[in-house]
Amino acid sequence: MAKIYPFRAIRPTRDKVSLVASRSYQSYTPNERDSRMDYNPYSFLHIVNPGYKYQKEISGEERYKLVRNRYLEFKEDEIFIQDESPCYYVYKIVNREHESFCGIIAAASAEDYENDIIKKHENTLQDRENTFKEYLKTVGFNAEPVLLTYPDNDVISEIILETIKNRAEYEFTTTYRDTHYLWKVDDQKSISTIQKAFSEINTIYIADGHHRSASSYLLAKELKEDNSKHKGDEAYNFFMSYLIPESDLRIYEFNRLIKDLNGLSKEEFLIQLDEWFRIENRGIEVYKPSKPHHFSMYLDGEFYSLYLRKTIYEFADALEELDAQILYKTVLKPILGINDLRTDTRIEYSHGKNDIISVKSKVDNNEYQVGFGLFPASVEQMKKIADQGLIMPPKSTYIEPKLRSGVTIYEF
Structure with missing residues (x-):
């Protein structure tokens, strides 16, 4: 055909x-x-x-x-x-x-x-x-x-x-x-x-x-x-x-870097994250997600693991299962106030080949306040999203x- x-x-x-x-x-x-x-x-x-x-x-x-x-x-x-x-x-x-x-x-x-x-x-x-x-x-x-x-x-x-x-x-x-x-x-x-x-x-x-x-x-x-x-x-x-x-x-994944916490203190931000994720402070131990729906976060000199609470989040279609979409729906838009991922100047992207250490460096240098590491999407996820006529968020994949x-x- x-x-x-x-x-x-x-x-x-x-x-x-x-x-x-x-x-x-x-x-x-x-x-x-x-x-x-x-x-x-x-x-x-x-x-x-x-x-x-x-x-x-x-x-x-x-x-x-x-x-x-x-x-x-x-x-x-x-x-x-x-x-x-x-x-x-x-x-x-x-x-x-x-x-x-x-x-x-x-x-x-x-x-x-x-x-x-x-x-x-x-x-x-x-x-x-x-x-x-x-x-x-x-x-x-x-x-x-x-x-x-x-x-x-x-x-x-x-x-x-x-x-x-x-x-x-x-x-x-x-x-x-x-x-x-x-x-x-x-x-x-x-x-x-x-x-x-x-x-x-x-x-x-x-x-x-x-x-x-x-x-x-x-x-x-x-x-x-x-x-x-x-x-x-x-x-x-x-x-x-x-x-x-x-x-x-x-x-490969595209990691996310955010310039500020949208007016929230560190503690207020963590409390709001707790609604959607199980949070573990890993200190200076470098943490990188090893499976879908797990995220890493680097904030104030420390790494955190964020595990999605699947009993709360609804997987309605292939797009809703994509980690880039999950992060947007649970954190970037409702908590950090980033509505347009293409045009908002408060967000930047770093592809996974640069590694999570590059995210850490930019936060440590005060270029950004918080960084998120994602698990890369699979070919099957990409195909399912295309088959269902859906569209990935910007910078979801580095291919x-x-x-x-x-x-x-x-x-x-």
Whole structure:
């Protein structure tokens, strides 16, 4: 049922891929960006930050057109090449913790997104959707795949295992000590087998990239309406995705940091927490939750364990079982007065890979008054929430793998 197709990727030459590949633009500090662009003329950052060439901040339509120009220059200089025939691309990442992620880069269907075959679990902001849609429409390419996950499939896994026995088209290590590999799958038998295997999968889930998916769908819808000869196989009907089996997906928690206790004293705050949780003061012993519905709290130099009183809290649906939602409903909103998790400046988030010690440090440095540690959501929780048409609170999951931009590019 899912339409997952091969495509002719635009990609760096083998000798330059490690220089071209970059993290997402927003993940760099301004100093990091400038340093990389000063000393690396091949970085994909030169494309997405075209104003750097003129030492000027450029935004909106003017920026989009310059992005397009820089991209065309990379093609003219043969930094980028295009494969002659449609391919699937097996992509593997091994991180510094020696965790391995392996999946397939392919074109996913915007129609499947519309028809809920590709399911989401996060809300998107309409302004961001429209902004990125206009960006895509002007630049004409997508360089960062949406991360999708599918149920483990023996047929697809067997082809991946056979493919990675061969020499990789790309093999490079980043300064983060992640090693990236890419193999082309261009023989027709394997392509047909992969395409058929995906067509027999009823549901695929967005793991990361909800705004990119939504924007790609909006663009497909607009270009379809503008094209009187629309057939359905045009490139704009698809968006680039990295599909990995559910067993390869890693989900980490996002911990919460709050700037104040909403006018409450420490004692008043603890008494209000007692309505919903069994509380144990663990002193300076570092405590991290080991199961769902258990939370850690760091307050005034001490760790606390908070165990949800399940006889009081009602699990009405899959969302109500999510720890991020439980914390919001029992603590953040009613006690600390945080209503909007997206816009309230009193709350900050720290993903679980930073560890609970980073939460402790920020509270000890008086940046925040209290910190909460959560147990990570599971793939099954994410799927149940999506299946029920529900939406997770912001910053409920920090998901890996994280791909580099510019390694494969999809044109439409």
